[in-house]
Amino acid sequence: MYAFDKVRDFTNDVFLKMGCSASDAELATKVLVSADLRGIDSHGVARLIGYVRLWENGRINPTPDIKLVHETPSTGVVDGDAGLGLVVAPKAMEIVIEKAKKVGSGWISVKNSNHYGIAGYHAMMALEHDMIGMSMTNASPLVAPTFSTERMLGTNPIAVAIPADNQPPFVADFATTTAANGKLEILQRKGEEAPLGWIQDKEGHQTTNPHELKEGGALLPLGGDREHGSHKGFCLGSIVDIFSAVFSGANYGPWAPPFVSFLPMPENPVGEGLGHFFGAMRIDGFRPAQEFKSHMDTWIERFREAKNADDMPEVVIPGDPERLSEVERLKNGIPLNDKVVIDLKEVAKKFNLSF
């Protein structure tokens, strides 16, 4: 276990060493370590070395000029100027919230960005304003469309955060694949097999070997195969890709610049950097806020008490496990596996820091 303060302060120091301003380093840190707090270990400090690698390759601009380059009262495009996605995303989300305050909803597509941490962080920024928040991003091409052997899409997550009254908010945050890449990385490290339906080998046959992904295989869209609806997962991943990158002028599909080190940069880019998409809708743009929130309480309470099957746990309200993790880890610290600790020590050495 590592104390949360130690993990947070080290991360902040690394972003400062990369040349970020104090306020940007603080923001990037807050977004990145929110993943560790919320129990999404694949997206927290485990990725810090990845951001350092992008920076070393000249793909991160530590002092970006993030700006709105096109807009209507409710929509627009933000150019991230190759800044850290961890900084670009919350700044774009602020614009979305301002637009929603004025005209009921706001929708921003972002180009020229890169990995933005957990989708849920940004969506949740809307909650304190009594708004529903939405966040999505395209990502390293690792996912094959139904029937295909080519890696054409990222795990392209979707997050939606919805405020309630006495109940905690509903927060969905999920990859549009059967399993996120982070889960596969855990199996790879442990030397365990994946369930059928998560990945295919380079010929397009389902496999349980998690290492096949690096050998030309692919992650599968949510659904797994055609018979179980993988064409729907493919639709979802495609919609995220188009909203994030075709709307904004970022790279889409197989041209998305990869975060993972085992993929080369695609040739002949069709846009600038990676893309995101954010939205916010004022709940009182639809009905009085208090009325909405008390019905959300009823919704959550009714689903919480839905009868579970005899051999199954209780129904999980989206956001509950992450919220409980946050309380527990703030108190007891962050578990980091050995591989992550080795990576962080390497980062520390590079920047003359200690971890």
Add this chain to the structure above:
Amino acid sequence: MYAFDKVRDFTNDVFLKMGCSASDAELATKVLVSADLRGIDSHGVARLIGYVRLWENGRINPTPDIKLVHETPSTGVVDGDAGLGLVVAPKAMEIVIEKAKKVGSGWISVKNSNHYGIAGYHAMMALEHDMIGMSMTNASPLVAPTFSTERMLGTNPIAVAIPADNQPPFVADFATTTAANGKLEILQRKGEEAPLGWIQDKEGHQTTNPHELKEGGALLPLGGDREHGSHKGFCLGSIVDIFSAVFSGANYGPWAPPFVSFLPMPENPVGEGLGHFFGAMRIDGFRPAQEFKSHMDTWIERFREAKNADDMPEVVIPGDPERLSEVERLKNGIPLNDKVVIDLKEVAKKFNLSF
């Protein structure tokens, strides 16, 4: 095979007999039979008897006063006044498009409606305005959350229509379950088994018997089981339910008024009728329209040529099969199975019409 004109004219006559105005009957007919043209047989005239049954039960108002009851420049709520969903939905979509023309995007949640035909019809209304269209609806509670035995959600479809330039538009339209209820109805009629992962029995165990749905079983969220991501399908179905019904003041979750005849009306309603949610975003709210559309061409062309696995068909661009079906069926007619023909003859007799 039944000539399209015959099917369309009969449907129109039935809506007139129910007391709809000439223009409402024409609109409802156009929406309903678009499903038959597009090859989504479960949602076309096969459902006509279902609408008649709702009307007989006093659940359809043939002369509704459909109106906007709450709004901001980009958002609002429409009260469908218990009109046919087939009429309420396209009228709400028109409001959405008008809002998008003015402020870049429009978002309307609808209450006091009922079954609205195929989600895709409404989303596609945005295309001719160079807008992305979105459409979703809640539906008869037939789906159990992950781990649960209770039927808490509908198959809650999502449709997204995106314009391109020389390529046909991208049109995704899918239930947020592994398989739509219509597919199960086909297996029930044919006496065939369902794949594992589509349904569970009343104890919450997966089953291949499609009749279990009527015996207290449930459809499964996209993903099928927890290991294959059914919690993500549950999130999607929940988001559709909340956007459609908690935003608007319709009935949500297990209180959604059923369309299927084997479910009773839920007691103690929490809102009015069924809910829908519609959106439109102007593509030039993000970047010049021509630029967006030519990149959509590139997107579609690249995915169309993605290499398929040796033993698999080619990659399907969402909307392609339905578009081809439309051309073919306009020419060659609509195939109706015996059970549907019997139902239509019963409807004809009821209204002194002939089919």
